[in-house]
Amino acid sequence: MSFLIRSVRSDDLQQLTDLAKQFNLLNLPGNRKILAEKIARSEASFAGELPKDKSEYVFVVEDTEENLVVGSSLIIAKHGNEEVPHCYFKILKRDHFSQDLGLGFIHQVLRFQTDSDGPTEIGGLLVDKTYRRRPERLGKQISLSRFVYMGLNPERFEERVLCELTPPLTEEGRSEFWEALGRRFTGLPYQEADMLSQTNKEFIEALFPEEDIYLSLLDSKARLVLGRVGEATKPAQHLLESIGFEYLDEVDPFDGGPHYGAKTSEILPIKTGKKVTVGELKEATFKSQGLIGVGSDSFRCVMSSYEIRDGIVALPARARELLQVESDQQVFVSPLGTTGEGGRRSS
Ligand SMILES: CC(C)(COP(=O)(O)OP(=O)(O)OC[C@H]1O[C@@H](n2cnc3c(N)ncnc32)[C@H](O)[C@@H]1OP(=O)(O)O)[C@@H](O)C(=O)NCCC(=O)NCCSC(=O)CCC(=O)O
Numbered sequence: 001m002s003f004l005i006r007s008v009r010s011d012d013l014q015q016l017t018d019l020a021k022q023f024n025l026l027n028l029p030g031n032r033k034i035l036a037e038k039i040a041r042s043e044a045s046f047a048g049e050l051p052k053d054k055s056e057y058v059f060v061v062e063d064t065e066e067n068l069v070v071g072s073s074l075i076i077a078k079h080g081n082e083e084v085p086h087c088y089f090k091i092l093k094r095d096h097f098s099q100d101l102g103l104g105f106i107h108q109v110l111r112f113q114t115d116s117d118g119p120t121e122i123g124g125l126l127v128d129k130t131y132r133r134r135p136e137r138l139g140k141q142i143s144l145s146r147f148v149y150m151g152l153n154p155e156r157f158e159e160r161v162l163c164e165l166t167p168p169l170t171e172e173g174r175s176e177f178w179e180a181l182g183r184r185f186t187g188l189p190y191q192e193a194d195m196l197s198q199t200n201k202e203f204i205e206a207l208f209p210e211e212d213i214y215l216s217l218l219d220s221k222a223r224l225v226l227g228r229v230g231e232a233t234k235p236a237q238h239l240l241e242s243i244g245f246e247y248l249d250e251v252d253p254f255d256g257g258p259h260y261g262a263k264t265s266e267i268l269p270i271k272t273g274k275k276v277t278v279g280e281l282k283e284a285t286f287k288s289q290g291l292i293g294v295g296s297d298s299f300r301c302v303m304s305s306y307e308i309r310d311g312i313v314a315l316p317a318r319a320r321e322l323l324q325v326e327s328d329q330q331v332f333v334s335p336l337g338t339t340g341e342g343g344r345r346s347s
Pocket residue numbers: 023025073074122123124125126127128131132133134136137138139140141143163164165166231232233234235236238239242339340341
């Protein structure tokens with residue numbers, strides 16, 4: 001088995017649509033037209049043709065023996081600008097105390113906030129059902145390879161990275177949080193509002209309550225899902241926590257899903273990774289294991305064994321072949337030992 005992570009191409013459209021239909025993520029919907037636009041935007045972004053706040057990079061993992069796209073992830077270079085701000089609920093605590101009764105309550109409240117100078121956002125993380133939880137850890141590879149690209153091209157991204165995780169939804173794909181809150185203020189069904197909010201935040205700012213919302217007034221079903229992640233998304237949450245992301249006490253104003261964040265330079269695959277030059281090393285033993293990526297106007301990345309000495313990285317022939325790299329080319333290497341993995345070989 002061999003797998004290659006690479007920037008998406010227009011000829012991936014059909015396979016990416018089939019994959020996206022499996023989960024219908026907010027920023028990777030199973031809709032051919034939207035995905036065709038996303039792929040075109042991604043190609044223009046890799047090529048450096050778009051401003052930062054319009055750039056979105058889509059990655060896929062390919063089973064190179066079957067020629068199959070079996071996973072995806074993406075980076076939105078900047079989420080939130082003057083035109084379309086980043087909207088969220090901050091969760092705050094409010095103390096109420098009665099001197100006469102000698103008792104008090106600490107209430108949690110939701111405060112609607114917007115950010116028009118937003119961070120980089122990651123999302124769109126998905127692995128085909130039949131490829132999940134494999135020894136190659138494809139979820140881990142396609143999630144973390146985004147940071148290899150960011151390590152290679154830091155100037156394309158913001159100083160902070162945000163990730164909005166998918167909360168538990170009902171079997172029909174509805175959000176209990178939306179039913180208790182958003183629907184009452186917008187009159188829209190969840191999926192429709194979600195889709196609309198991709199390009200329009202005006203209606204949220206205009207219709208959502210400006211005042212603090214006391215959580216104790218919300219339906220218990222809504223409170224149960226607030227700040228939680230759905231079962232299928234737990235590996236994504238685990239991966240983020242293992243590389244330095246933290247819960248921000250912020251949730252999605254639509255579905256109540258938790259927002260995680262980290263300082264870009266502190267994210268482990270970036271912090272512990274380095275730019276090195278491909279070369280030959282005498283008696284290389286390839287004892288280390290990690291993600292190795294190359295490119296800015298297109299990207300290729302593999303999980304492989306390697307050895308680094310004095311700024312030179314030696315790679316096994318198969319990894320060089322998949323990466324299409326020659327000696328003297330610069331690559332970014334993120335050791336996987338730092339994410340709790342050790343010494344497993346994939347090439
Ligand atoms: C999330 C993924 C992509 C994960 O793929 P895989 O299942 O192949 O993951 P993997 O590489 O085998 O495992 C990744 C890590 O998660 C751990 N892991 C596995 N199951 C777990 C569980 N139930 N709870 C906690 N951790 C778990 C593994 O031990 C491993 O960590 P160790 O190596 O440390 O042992 C997949 O499950 C999926 O497609 N889920 C449905 C779609 C989804 O919910 N996507 C996220 C939406 S939210 C979103 O897109 C934003 C998130 C983002 O972009 O990063």
